Amino acid sequence: MLLRLFCLIAVGIAPFLPATVFSEEPSRSETVAPIRAKQGDVFYFSVQVGPDAVSVEGRFLNRPVPFFKMGNPQEFGALIGVDLADPPAHDDLLVEISDAAGKRELRRYPVEVLPVHFLTQELTVPKNYVDLDEESSKRAAEEQEKILQSLGKITVQKFWAGRFMMPVEGKIAGSFGLRRIMNGQPRSPHSGEDINAPQGTDVRATNEGIVALVGDFFFSGKSIILDHGLGLYSMYFHLDQVDVAEGRRVRKGDVIGKVGATGRATGPHLHWGTRLNGARVNPLSILNIE
Ligand SMILES: [Zn+2]
Known part of the structure; x- marks a missing residue:
C-alpha cells in the first residue's frame, strides 16, 4: 500500500499538571470492567x-x-x-x-x-526536510517547546459538550500512527490524521473550546490549538488562513480557518491532531464519544 506523504508533523509528548473538575452531563451507567x-x-x-x-x-x-x-x-x-x-x-x-x-x-x-498495526512508510524527501540548518533547527525546537507548553496545561473546566464533529469535509488519509522512515532515518510516528481537501476549504472547531494557541510554525505552518478543557486539545495545522485569535471562545462548527499547505506540507490538507492529558490520541476516536 502506497501512502502519500502529507506532512512531517510529529509533536512530542507534553508534560501535564493534575486537576479536579466540575461540569454537568446527563447521567449514564457505570462502565463495567474489563x-x-x-x-x-x-x-x-x-x-x-x-x-x-x-x-x-x-x-x-x-x-x-x-x-x-x-x-x-x-x-x-x-x-x-x-x-x-x-x-x-x-x-x-x-x-x-x-x-x-x-x-x-x-x-x-x-x-x-x-495493539494496532500501524503501517510503516519509507520516504525519500529533499535533504533539507530532514537535515535542518542550524537556524531552522533552533526555530523548530523553540516552537515545539511552545506547542508542548500549551498542550501541557489542564484547564479545570469542561468546555466540550455533546458529540465532536469532523473539522473539514475531505478524504481521510488513514495516516494516524504511521511509522515513518525518511531518507533511511526513523522519525517520530505521525501523531494526527491528515484530511485531504482543496485549498481554502473551511476548517471548523470540532467542539466548543478556547483558542489556546495561534502561530505560524516551521513544521506545522499556520496553526490553531483549541483547548476543550480537562486536558483535551485539538490541533489544526498547515492552514492557509487563521480566522480566530488566542483567547477567543469558539462553538462547535465555527469556522476557525481555511485549509492550506503552509509549513512542511506537500499539498493542501488539514493535519488534525488531538491530545488528551498528554496522550497522542486518534482524532477519529473522539468522534465516537457521545
Ligand atoms: Zn499530518
Whole structure:
C-alpha cells in the first residue's frame, strides 16, 4: 500500500499538571470492567459514588484522568486516552474518590491496551526536510517547546459538550500512527490524521473550546490549538488562513480557518491532531464519544 506523504508533523509528548473538575452531563451507567482500548483510542469511563463524594480523580498509564460531574450527583465521568505508543499491556485505572471530610476511597479498574498495526512508510524527501540548518533547527525546537507548553496545561473546566464533529469535509488519509522512515532515518510516528481537501476549504472547531494557541510554525505552518478543557486539545495545522485569535471562545462548527499547505506540507490538507492529558490520541476516536 502506497501512502502519500502529507506532512512531517510529529509533536512530542507534553508534560501535564493534575486537576479536579466540575461540569454537568446527563447521567449514564457505570462502565463495567474489563475495559479494552486500542493504542491511540479515547474512551469514556464513569463511576458511581456515594452521596458524600465531592471529588474524583484518576490516573491511567501515569497520566492524570480528571473526572467531571454527571447529571446524577452520584456519578462522575471522564475521557481517557491511550497514547499511540503505549505498549499493549494490562494496566489499572486508579480512581480516588474523596468526600467532604477528606476521607478517600481508592478503586482499581483493569484495562487492557490492545495493539494496532500501524503501517510503516519509507520516504525519500529533499535533504533539507530532514537535515535542518542550524537556524531552522533552533526555530523548530523553540516552537515545539511552545506547542508542548500549551498542550501541557489542564484547564479545570469542561468546555466540550455533546458529540465532536469532523473539522473539514475531505478524504481521510488513514495516516494516524504511521511509522515513518525518511531518507533511511526513523522519525517520530505521525501523531494526527491528515484530511485531504482543496485549498481554502473551511476548517471548523470540532467542539466548543478556547483558542489556546495561534502561530505560524516551521513544521506545522499556520496553526490553531483549541483547548476543550480537562486536558483535551485539538490541533489544526498547515492552514492557509487563521480566522480566530488566542483567547477567543469558539462553538462547535465555527469556522476557525481555511485549509492550506503552509509549513512542511506537500499539498493542501488539514493535519488534525488531538491530545488528551498528554496522550497522542486518534482524532477519529473522539468522534465516537457521545
Ligand atoms: Zn499530518
